[in-house]
Amino acid sequence: MNTPEQTMPGNKGISNFFIFQAWLVLLLASFFGASLAGIQLTLSPKIEANKLNETLEKVPELILGAEAAQALSKENRLMDIDRQFIEAGNKIYSVFQAKTNGQTDGWVVKASGQGYADRIELLVGVDAKADTITGLFILDQKETPGLGNKIMEPAWRNQFNNRPTQQQMTAVKTKASAANEINAITGATISSKAVCDIVNQTLNNLRQPLTKADSNEQKPSDNQPNNHQEKK
Amino acid sequence: MADQPTAFERFTQGILPENPVYRQLLGLCPVLAVTNSMQGAMTMAGAVLFVLFCANVIISLIRDLLKPHLRIVIFTLTIATFVTIVDRFLAAYMYQMSKSLGPYIPLIIVNCIIICRCEVCASKQSVITAASDAIGQSLGFALALASIASVREILGTGMFFGFRVLPEMWPDWVIMVLPPGAFLTFGLLLGLVNWVVALKKAKD
Numbered sequence: 001m002n003t004p005e006q007t008m009p010g011n012k013g014i015s016n017f018f019i020f021q022a023w024l025v026l027l028l029a030s031f032f033g034a035s036l037a038g039i040q041l042t043l044s045p046k047i048e049a050n051k052l053n054e055t056l057e058k059v060p061e062l063i064l065g066a067e068a069a070q071a072l073s074k075e076n077r078l079m080d081i082d083r084q085f086i087e088a089g090n091k092i093y094s095v096f097q098a099k100t101n102g103q104t105d106g107w108v109v110k111a112s113g114q115g116y117a118d119r120i121e122l123l124v125g126v127d128a129k130a131d132t133i134t135g136l137f138i139l140d141q142k143e144t145p146g147l148g149n150k151i152m153e154p155a156w157r158n159q160f161n162n163r164p165t166q167q168q169m170t171a172v173k174t175k176a177s178a179a180n181e182i183n184a185i186t187g188a189t190i191s192s193k194a195v196c197d198i199v200n201q202t203l204n205n206l207r208q209p210l211t212k213a214d215s216n217e218q219k220p221s222d223n224q225p226n227n228h229q230e231k232k
Numbered sequence: 233m234a235d236q237p238t239a240f241e242r243f244t245q246g247i248l249p250e251n252p253v254y255r256q257l258l259g260l261c262p263v264l265a266v267t268n269s270m271q272g273a274m275t276m277a278g279a280v281l282f283v284l285f286c287a288n289v290i291i292s293l294i295r296d297l298l299k300p301h302l303r304i305v306i307f308t309l310t311i312a313t314f315v316t317i318v319d320r321f322l323a324a325y326m327y328q329m330s331k332s333l334g335p336y337i338p339l340i341i342v343n344c345i346i347i348c349r350c351e352v353c354a355s356k357q358s359v360i361t362a363a364s365d366a367i368g369q370s371l372g373f374a375l376a377l378a379s380i381a382s383v384r385e386i387l388g389t390g391m392f393f394g395f396r397v398l399p400e401m402w403p404d405w406v407i408m409v410l411p412p413g414a415f416l417t418f419g420l421l422l423g424l425v426n427w428v429v430a431l432k433k434a435k436d
Contacts, residue, residue, distance in 0.1 A: 024297050025305055032313040039320055046324040054327070117335075142335045145265065149334060 051139055055096065055110065055123060056081055062125030062135030063098050063106035065161070066154075079105060086213075089205035097213075104128040104214050109206055110139070113198035116190040118142035120151070124199055126165060130210035136160040136199070148191035156185060157195075165203045169196040239361040242353060246368025252345045253376035254425045259345040263377060263418060265336050268409040270393045273381035275322070275329050277374035279337060283314040284346050285366040291354040292362035298355055307350045308341070315340045345373060383417045384408045 060069035060079050072079070080099040085092050096108040106128055112121040118141070125135035136157040143149045150156055159182050163169065171184035171192035184192035237245065252258045262280075266272045287310045291298075298306060319337045322330035330337065340346070349369055354362040385391060388408030390398035407413050 021299055022302060022305075024294065024299075025302055025309065028294075028306060028309055032309060036313060036316055039317055043320045043324040047320070047327075050323065050327040142338065145335055 051121075054139065055108070058123060058137050059096050059098050059108045059125070062108050062123055062137055063127070065134070086206060086209050088209050089201070091205065093202070093206060095206070095210070106134055107210050108135075109202055111198050111202040113194060113201065115141060115194040116143055116148050116188070120191075120194060120198060122195065122198060124160075124202055126203070126210065128214050130165055130203075130207050130214070133160050133163045133165060133199070133203075136195075138195075143191045144188065147185065148188040150185045150188060151191050151195050156183075156192075159183060160199065165207055168200050171196050236357055236361075239358075239364040242357075242361055242365035243368035246365060246370075247372045247375065250369075251372040251376060251425075252348075252369050253373060254422060256345075256348070258348055259343045259373060260418075261339060262336055262343065263380060264411070264414040266333060267377055267381040267384055267414060267417075268388065269385050270378065270381045271329065272333055273377040274374070275326065275333060276336065277370065277377050279315075279318045279322070279340060280343065280345070280373055281367070281370035282318055283311060283340055284349060284370050285363060286314045287311045287346055288349055288354040288362040288366040289359055291350045292357065292359045295355045295357075303351075303355060304347075307347050307355075311346050311350075312341045345369060379421055380414070380417050383421070384413050388413060 059081050060072050063079075064072065077100075082097045082099070084095050084097065086095050087093075094110040096110075098105045098108065106125055107130065108123050108125045110121070110123055112119050114120070120138065120143070121140040123135075123137040123139060124133060125137075126132065127134055138152045138157065141149060141151065143151060159176075160169070163179065167180040169180055169182055171189065172181045173184050173186075173189060176183045182192065182196060246252070248255075250256060253260070253263055259280075262276050266276045287307070290310050291307060294306070315338060318340070319330070322333070322337060349362075349365060353365040357365075382392060385393075385408075386397060387405045389404055390396060390400075390402040405413070408417065
């Protein structure tokens with residue numbers, strides 16, 4: 001019923017401008033926006049707490065590997081996990097330090113960055129000296145189901161295990177051969193690259209602060225036996 | 233508009249005669265994607281009920297203010313708001329469920345059942361009719377999800393709502409919980425429904 005002539009801004013007065021016809025859209029958008037902001041404010045502490053719990057559960061697995069972490073929980077032994085915030089590269093990272101008997105076992109860093117669809121939030125585990133990646137876990141993602149969301153699958157994210165943190169990880173479409181190459185997911189190259197970029201950026205920023213933090217802590221505990229090993 | 237269905241007709245039609253999944257073939261993305269377990273399917277049905285009810289009520293309240301060329305924008309805006317509310321709510325109170333449903337909750341925004349009900353019913357009829365239409369259609373949707381999910385979960389894992397119903401020796405038909413199982417189950421059930429409808433028509 002609205003031909004283009006009728007809806008175009010013309011000589012029929014102010015009500016013919018699109019912007020005035022859209023008053024209801026604008027009004028609803030502001031109203032809905034405000035209520036969503038309210039809901040986000042109310043629920044976000046709870047959501048953050050859920051994520052924190054999941055992170056704490058994942059820390060042993062990300063540092064020791066899945067088998068050792070299972071053995072640890074079977075023996076009912078717990079790792080001491082300290083949460084701290086480290087500022088590096090204009091970002092504040094939430095870092096979890098896992099210790100057994102005062103010795104640092106490793107670090108888990110929470111990082112995030114833009115994926116293909118939405119922000120990807122992930123956890124990177126590194127060893128005590130921040131030399132090697134010990135694990136990767138995807139906390140939150142909204143990538144395409146069936147393609148990009150395969151970044152969550154252990155088979156893909158375990159490729160990062162035991163990689164040196166010094167080098168820049170790249171996702172390649174052909175078979176990965178070099179030490180810094182990760183097989184990209186078919187049909188989800190952007191998601192794969194996004195994860196690599198987040199990991200690279202995080203480790204570049206944090207490698208030095210973490211190494212420093214670990215060596216600072218070594219000094220007071222020098223009198224303890226240094227050859228501590230994880231029982232399996 | 234004397235020929236528009238009444239509130240009660242809208243309600244009953246949504247459940248079986250105009251079942252959104254089996255008779256209108258709408259909203260098939262969640263039907264195929266989240267029906268490998270009853271818990272996921274029922275959470276999805278609840279989310280759709282909430283979103284459809286709220287969207288229908290709001291659209292019906294403002295139906296006299298809608299402009300034809302701006303109505304779809306307003307539908308989408310309203311639907312997206314309530315979907316975001318559901319998404320945040322699940323992340324806060326049903327965290328594991330929200331992770332396993334993943335992007336399918338945000339994808340309710342583009343579920344055509346909801347925009348279809350806004351267009352067909354809520355933008356033309358009173359609030360009471362729109363609300364009962366929303367409940368009827370959601371129950372129809374829940375029924376469809378439940379029928380497919382129970383077949384898939386029982387045959388695929390031997391369990392129902394996470395409780396074992398088939399004996400331990402049941403060889404789990406893993407294909408039923410994988411995507412092909414969704415197509416198989418849905419196709420067979422859809423054929424069954426069509427067959428029953430055809431039989432009924434032949435009797436009349």
